[in-house]
Amino acid sequence: MTEIEALQAVLAAEHAAVYVYGVLGGQASQSAQPALFSSVSDAYATHRSRRDLLTGEITDLGAHPVAAAAAYDVPDALGGPAAIARTARRLEDGCAAAYAALVESTTAHRRRWAVGALGDAAVRVLAFRGTPETFPGAGEYTDH
């Protein structure tokens, strides 16, 4: 995977995250689940910021940033906090894998940024009832 391909893959993951977190934000109750609502809101802001940054980076490299899809799959049954947290965990796991691929495909300052983003995604999973992993974003090593 080239650097541009990896950047585009991460941007695609961020587009999905922004969309789905937007939906999750509308489902989480600020009064009944303040911690979950806060985590979803923080995640939405972080992913939106990363999406914008990646769009700029890809443009600066002379490529056309991949566009967001018209819609993304969101589980129908988002009735409760457990389903919201599960969906958020899946999003963060996907972002972690995309950032791990970006680490592999970049060097220097861009790789350092990707290392930080991978670590950030790994920690954010915990806010959604996730459990620590041995190899976040690189699960194939777990069975080594």
Add this chain to the structure above:
Amino acid sequence: MTAGLTALGVLAGTAACDDHRSGGGAASGVSSGGSPAGSSTGQADPDVALVERVRTELADTLALVTATGAADDSLRGRLRPFRELHRAHVAVLTDAGETGSPAASPSGATGDLSGARSPASALHQVVRREQLTRARLADAAVAAESGTLARLLASMSAAVGQRLAATARTTEAGTS
């Protein structure tokens, strides 16, 4: 160890290194199967020294965590996940099963662990060491010539950060 890590596709070799430094993408010489390009050219793979350094640092951290848990029963259970994490990380880097390479040995740089310390003080020392380990793994990921090795080290750094965050959450929950 070089052969084992190459078998894992972790070490890139000189040719792969040249590929990504010339703009071909860090993974260009690795993802195609992790061929041991370095061995074919007869040149030393710069990542071998990096892996050895990381293994020693992880062994030092593991030694501190193990000694702290052994010295204080109240911390043993809380530190077990760190111990298991570092052992798993060292195992992947060592790949002793394929190469016969010896397990990583601590350098002894963790200092004197004897003497009476409160559990809070001992835990604080471990947390600081883990924070340092996380940062050094991240630095090593950036320094790696092989994209595959960089990804592995970045994942290890993320795992340590994740475990630190989980420990902090547990501590907060216990004090609130």
